[in-house]
Amino acid sequence: MPGDSDPEPSPIVNIKQLSASVDPRATLVDALRDRFGLIGTKKGCDRGECGACTVLVDGRRVLACMTLALTAAGRTVTTVESLAGPGGEPHPIQEAFLDNDAFQCGFCTPGQLMSAVACIAEGNACSREDVKEWMSGNICRCAAYPQIVAAVEQAAEAMR
Incomplete structure (x- = not known):
């Protein structure tokens, strides 16, 4: 229909395509923790000063508390949960x-x-x-x- 737009692609988190509706105002740390259940990423200062929320987006470090979740749509997000190998062996x-x-x-x-x-x-x-x-x-x-x-x-x- 005219005026309709395609929905945003979902992010790929830790090699899995995830789909969930996310509030456009939600930060990436909140989406990871609250919508996707990936609680390894910590919410520290919530101001981009401490680095506790560091994740990788397309291989680059980002502060998830300062990144809108929607900006990760269609991109690869890597969190601490993905570091261990397939058999659980530590990175x-x-x-x-x-x-x-x-x-x-x-x-x-x-x-x-x-x-x-x-x-x-x-x-x-x-x-x-x-x-x-x-x-x-x-x-x-x-x-x-x-x-x-x-x-x-x-x-x-x-x-x-």
């Missing part, structure tokens, strides 16, 4: 976080993990200083930064 970054005790309370860990995966994939984990710079958008209120940097270095080496 190298998860192994490295465990090996280096790179988490304290664990609240920032999902965002840290997703940012670390992107940091390594982007080729920005070549030196300790690079890791510090490229991970600086993710805050750890428990101050586990030395362990996080060590974990990213270990995972980068394992993934080479």
Whole structure:
């Protein structure tokens, strides 16, 4: 009918096409948690300052609290739930976080993990200083930064 438009394509989240009606004002973090049940992505500051909500959209890191869910339509969204392998084996970054005790309370860990995966994939984990710079958008209120940097270095080496 004239004036009708095609519905927005649904996002592909963790390799699955998801369809759900989403309020046009909903943020990606709210849609992931409330509509799709993917509660691994944390809602921290809700202002784009802490990085707890970091996910990948088409392989690039985004702050899900600052991203409208509708902008993910037809794109690939990767959350922390997808890091483990098909048999449940941990991703190298998860192994490295465990090996280096790179988490304290664990609240920032999902965002840290997703940012670390992107940091390594982007080729920005070549030196300790690079890791510090490229991970600086993710805050750890428990101050586990030395362990996080060590974990990213270990995972980068394992993934080479």
